[in-house]
Amino acid sequence: MDLVAIIRIAMRALARNKLRSSLTMLGIIIGVGAVIAMVSVGQGAQEQAQQQIAAMGSNMLFVGAGTVTRGGMHMGWGATKTLVYDDMLAILRECPAVKEAAPGSQASAQVVFGNDNWATRVNGSEPQYFDIRSWPFQEGSSFTQSDVDMAANVAVIGETVRKNLFGATDPIGETVRINNLPFKVVGVLAPKGTSAAMGDDQDDIILVPITTLQKKITGQDWLRWIMVSAVSRQASYTAQQQITSLLRDRHRIRSGQDDDFMVRNLADMADLADQQARLFTVLLASIASISLIVGGIGIMNIMLVSVTERTREIGIRMAIGATEGDVQQQFLIEAVVLSLLGGAIGITLGMGASYMITQTLGWPVLVSPTAIVAAVVFSMAVGIFFGFYPARKAAGLDPIEALRYE
């Protein structure tokens, strides 16, 4: 018998018990749908994490003033005063894997414009900071190196600050007051969103020349951090090692002693986030595949019932010349049609569900073709695996007994 005829017979047999067939398919539909939705959500999360890390800057390393223990007290991040501007110059001079570096320090300040005021972070740095963090301007431009040299009162503001202070007003050229000092706004940064690593609003920020911050706002001459960019993503690991050994050397830290700084590699963080998202995907998918197996057991159950119900039909078919192979094929195809049909519906539902989930969470929609192919193959395999035993049972019937079956 040709395959088309067998599939037609299978479809008709399934159409005979529409409710039963649909309920049986439901297991596969839910299983496949869940796998597709979960894999899509997992991959969307992975993509989202990657995008956020990429948004923080490419090949970026973060050198922070570290923790220190004084008299048994463990002081927080940035508590040391040992990280200085000369360290940055040394890094640029002595670490070949490093491309650029920008110093940084930070203060909290109340910023006033007209009748509006806003509490925000004020960071001091140098113009290359925007380069290292691959942070474009939506308006205006960065302060210049000569602004840094002269400790000029100029500021670059983030999107959140612009929104809260200026609203519809064009901020370029306007003057804001930071801790009562007047600053001229020269640039507005493009929005970067929430940071993946810290979860804070990266756009809630004002940047001023490092010299201005140190001399006029904080009165401190040490740095809180140095932003470094490596020559390439691979080089960021080398850069990390070079910076670590250089700074240990410069800060005269003996072997065995803890660093008084820390070097964070964004490539590292990206990998970590990637790994976590992948694990998340695998976990979700494996939970979802359990329902696929349960669906397969449902198919097996119904096929066994079907074989018993149709014992007489099997007997008739055998009496008029169906071989064991013919009968086995018929029931196997029926199970496969059942599971494939369920798989197709499941894919549609899964895609719909993942679209809805990603819409709600604001993640990128990522229905992976691999997941769809895998779902089709897997549901077919489920049909074959769980349909085989009932089909074998049907084929093994004795035609005489089967014909006599009431």
Added chain:
Amino acid sequence: MATISQPATDTPLERDQRTIIQIDDVHKYYDLGETRVHALRGVSLRIARGEFVAIMGASGSGKSTFMNIVGCLDKPTSGRYLLEGIEVSSLSKNELAAIRNRKIGFVFQGFNLLSRTTALENVELPTLYAHVSKEEGRKRAQDALQLVGLGDRTLHFPSQLSGGQQQRVAIARALVNRPAILLADEPTGNLDSRTSVEVMEVFQKLNDGGLTVVLVTHESDISQFAKRGIHFLDGKIRRDEPVQNRPVAAEVLKNLPTLED
């Protein structure tokens, strides 16, 4: 129509060209736990092409077992069975299925049609397993239904047909692969007397066309329509004799009251 009832070509191996069924000292046991049921105790028989044989006997006489063996649904425990010169007892299951498909046409007591499948599709079924093309299968099925007088009922479902009509669909199905023998197991068991005679009329017509018919029945008035009567008792053939004063079903029908009367 004659082509359908015309038997297939003879095998040159067979000495007697006219012998279609040759059974030599066939025994059949069933082992049911401790006890052994001896269903056939040495049966030897020859049936020639074009015969119309009635197999009779009470239940337990071995006639059903005999029919299963003749129909290649079962194999003898010992002895030989040659169908058109082919030693059937040595064939594999798949080969037996092919023999059933091509050489034997089954008609059962309970009609055994697939419900929710039209008359035409029921008749087509054996052609599907014979790897006949779809068009050829359909044409043959239509011809066979025409032959049994149901040319206008091809798209009816079994539930829409009377018992006699269902049995005629079953006969058409048995004929569709142009078998060597038509094997009918109590074909009138579920039918009233008039319809039974109608079915016998179809059998006689087919037999007149040259088809070999083997009919298993326990109704002696039905067995009268055959040309030869074989009586089974306790797993052996007790009597084997030609039927005397064989009635012609078509004539009998004229004298039977119709359902409307």
